[in-house]
Amino acid sequence: MTMRRLAERLGIQAPSxxxxxxxxxxxEEALAARALDELGRELxxxxxxxxxxxxxxxWALAHPxxxxxxxxxxxxxxxxxxxxxxxxxxxxxDRARAAWAFAHGMVExxxxxxxxxxxxxxxxxxxxxxxFRSASTLPVPPAPAVYRSFGVD
Amino acid sequence: MTMRRLAERLGIQAPSxxxxxxxxxxxEEALAARALDELGRELxxxxxxxxxxxxxxxWALAHPxxxxxxxxxxxxxxxxxxxxxxxxxxxxxDRARAAWAFAHGMVExxxxxxxxxxxxxxxxxxxxxxxFRSASTLPVPPAPAVYRSFGVD
DNA sequence: GTCTATAGTGGGATAGAC
DNA sequence: GTCTATCCCACTATAGAC
Numbered sequence: 455m456t457m458r459r460l461a462e463r464l465g466i467q468a469p470s471x472x473x474x475x476x477x478x479x480x481x482e483e484a485l486a487a488r489a490l491d492e493l494g495r496e497l498x499x500x501x502x503x504x505x506x507x508x509x510x511x512x513w514a515l516a517h518p519x520x521x522x523x524x525x526x527x528x529x530x531x532x533x534x535x536x537x538x539x540x541x542x543x544x545x546x547x548d549r550a551r552a553a554w555a556f557a558h559g560m561v562e563x564x565x566x567x568x569x570x571x572x573x574x575x576x577x578x579x580x581x582x583x584x585x586f587r588s589a590s591t592l593p594v595p596p597a598p599a600v601y602r603s604f605g606v607d
Numbered sequence: 608m609t610m611r612r613l614a615e616r617l618g619i620q621a622p623s624x625x626x627x628x629x630x631x632x633x634x635e636e637a638l639a640a641r642a643l644d645e646l647g648r649e650l651x652x653x654x655x656x657x658x659x660x661x662x663x664x665x666w667a668l669a670h671p672x673x674x675x676x677x678x679x680x681x682x683x684x685x686x687x688x689x690x691x692x693x694x695x696x697x698x699x700x701d702r703a704r705a706a707w708a709f710a711h712g713m714v715e716x717x718x719x720x721x722x723x724x725x726x727x728x729x730x731x732x733x734x735x736x737x738x739f740r741s742a743s744t745l746p747v748p749p750a751p752a753v754y755r756s757f758g759v760d
Numbered sequence: 761g762t763c764t765a766t767a768g769t770g771g772g773a774t775a776g777a778c
Numbered sequence: 779g780t781c782t783a784t785c786c787c788a789c790t791a792t793a794g795a796c
Contacts, residue, residue, distance in 0.1 A: 456789060470762055472791065504649065541695040552735035553729070559712025560705070566679040574704070581706035585738040609771060622774080623780055631772070 455519050457481075479527075486527040489520040494536035502541050503583050510578065514561040519567075525558055539601065544586065553586045608672050610634075632680075639680040642673040647689035656736050657694050660710065664732065667714040674718075678711055697739065704738045 458479060461468040475481040494508050514521040541550040560579060574576045608633060614621040628634040649662050667674040694703040713732060722728045 456787075457791090466676050466690065466761090467763060468789095469764085469793095470792080473761055517662075518616060525716060525721065527718075528721060530655060533702070546734065548727075548730040548734040551711070551722075551731040553675065555712030555716050555731065555735065556705065556709040559708035559713070562715065563678060568678065569704075577701040578704040578708065580791070581699065581701040582708065585705065585741075586704065588738075588741060591757060610773085611771070619779090620781060621772085622782085626772070626779055 455523075458497040481526050482523055483529060484524045485520065485527040487532040489517065489524045490528065493524070494532070494538065497536065501539075501543070503587050505602075506540060506543060507579055507583050510557045511561060511564075512593035515559075515564070518561075521558075521561055531567050549571040549586060553582075556582045556586065635676055635680050636682060638673065639676045640682040640685040642670065642677045643681065643685035643689045647663070647691065648676070650689065650692040654692075654696070656706075657738075658739050659693055659696060660732055660736050663710045664714060664717075667710075668717070671714075671718050674711075674714055702739060706732075709735045709739070 457471055458468045460481075461471055471481065474508065475484065477550050493510070493513050497506055498514055498593045500506065500509060540553055541547060544553060560575070560582065563569065563576060569578070610624055611621045624634065628637065645739050646663070648668055650659055653659065653662060654715055690703060690707065693706055696698060697706060699705045713728070713735065716722065717728050724750075724753070
């Protein structure tokens with residue numbers, strides 16, 4: 455994103471932007487805050503880790519520049535709002551931050567073309583979601599026998 | 608990383624780089640391949656998800672530019688090597704890719720200063736590692752009661 | 761609040777001599 | 779394989795008129 459291109463899309467000249475923002479950094483911060491807010495609103499509209507993952511991915515792929523901005527410039531207030539739904543779904547701040555990192559990484563890698571197919575992307579999302587959903591606070595995972603005794607796996 | 612700065616650090620002039628690489632992209636690819644190879648070698652020296660996480664983070668924080676390059680330019684061959692140890696530890700390609708995304712995201716967010724303290728970073732790493740370690744292939748997680756009946760939780 | 765014009769910077773890439 | 783010299787472009791930011 456450059457000041458010229460942004461101005462062009464707004465139908466004004468680039469220098470006019472500097473009447474509204476001191477410099478590019480200030481403008482980026484404002485954009486990031488709005489983006490976080492918008493994403494937070496989207497996330498609030500659905501429940502469940504799977505849905506949050508799908509919403510996050512769809513929103514980020516639709517706004518790749520904002521996705522990156524959101525990560526590197528963040529107002530703490532807007533961030534808290536966006537993080538709310540995920541925190542509620544995971545119930546643990548550390549796990550929520552880990553899940554955020556996972557989602558952020560997934561999108562960046564997909565945007566960089568690091569997956570061979572859409573199927574591969576979706577399988578990785580599913581595997582990650584499964585991991586965070588089933589993560590317990592156990593220091594050691596239960597032995598496979600535990601699951602088998604309940605007729606699953 | 609700019610051609611000028613790289614040349615300066617090598618003690619030569621920028622145009623000389625173009626005798627070795629056609630353009631900046633080709634140079635970046637070569638750097639990314641070397642980086643992936645080096646990281647892969649580091650990872651091979653230890654076993655276990657926790658250790659891999661620690662090694663990945665330490666290496667990436669020591670080479671932030673290479674870390675980003677590695678993600679956006681990747682030779683598939685070098686990537687396969689670096690991914691080997693993690694795949695071996697997780698036993699599943701999709702989960703390994705998800706774990707890669709998690710690690711990548713964690714480092715990017717830490718580099719962007721998105722964590723308030725080192726403790727917060729480490730707690731998120733631990734939560735993520737825990738999640739990927741304990742992830743089962745169950746489509747639906749067992750109810751909490753399952754765990755409680757075994758005296759854990 | 762918008763414009764035109766422009767200063768100043770940094771960076772990718774090439775030409776051609778040695 | 780290295781150098782000097784240079785071109786060309788994209789970008790941020792400011793000055794000053796309307």
